[in-house]
Amino acid sequence: MNKLIYILLFAFLSCKQAKVNGNSKVIVLQPLGNFQSIAAQEVLEKIKKINSNVVLRKSIDFPSGSYNKPRNRFRADSIIKYLKSEIGKDSVIVGLSNKDISTTKDNHQDWGVMGLGYHPGRACVVSDFRLSDKNKKEQFYKVVLHELGHTEGLSHCKTKTCLMRDAEGGNPIDQEKNFCKSCLNFLKSKKWNLK
Numbered sequence: 001m002n003k004l005i006y007i008l009l010f011a012f013l014s015c016k017q018a019k020v021n022g023n024s025k026v027i028v029l030q031p032l033g034n035f036q037s038i039a040a041q042e043v044l045e046k047i048k049k050i051n052s053n054v055v056l057r058k059s060i061d062f063p064s065g066s067y068n069k070p071r072n073r074f075r076a077d078s079i080i081k082y083l084k085s086e087i088g089k090d091s092v093i094v095g096l097s098n099k100d101i102s103t104t105k106d107n108h109q110d111w112g113v114m115g116l117g118y119h120p121g122r123a124c125v126v127s128d129f130r131l132s133d134k135n136k137k138e139q140f141y142k143v144v145l146h147e148l149g150h151t152e153g154l155s156h157c158k159t160k161t162c163l164m165r166d167a168e169g170g171n172p173i174d175q176e177k178n179f180c181k182s183c184l185n186f187l188k189s190k191k192w193n194l195k
């Protein structure tokens with residue numbers, strides 16, 4: 001009899017566990033080109049703290065057709081379109097690039113960006129090309145969080161210290177400290193393990 005209770009209890013606990021995990025998406029980190037594996041590994045370790053469902057894939061080439069030769073840049077919109085097709089329904093994928101990336105913005109045909117993500121959606125890409133040499137790693141991780149925020153459905157935020165601030169063609173990332181309370185609560189509602 002006792003044994004049966006244990007089995008039932010165990011079954012109940014495993015169901016509960018499965019339900020919790022089922023609510024948080026798998027984050028797939030996808031290095032592009034010759035993105036440094038140490039840098040990718042560091043992003044993996046940081047993401048693990050907010051979502052243990054994260055995997056780092058082996059590097060792949062930039063998708064064919066994404067290269068804009070005259071500007072020596074890769075089109076971020078082509079990259080995320082391709083990346084989206086490379087994952088399952090319950091995942092979100094983050095391309096990691098050390099080449100310059102761009103997209104069309106307003107009347108700028110080819111506007112260089114630090115990152116681009118669907119809003120909402122299941123893919124984004126981040127480049128360290130435009131980040132400050134002095135603290136590239138910290139800035140890079142902040143942009144990863146920013147783009148993942150977009151994929152969850154967050155828009156740009158007016159709070160100057162919030163990670164969802166719009167860069168507006170500059171690099172205000174050092175002024176960004178964290179997600180503001182409102183963005184934070186939104187992400188917590190999406191099962192992000194943030195404090």
Ligand SMILES: [Zn+2]
Nearest residue numbers: 146150156166
């Ligand atoms: Zn943005």
Ligand SMILES: [Zn+2]
Nearest residue numbers: 157162180183
């Ligand atoms: Zn905010």
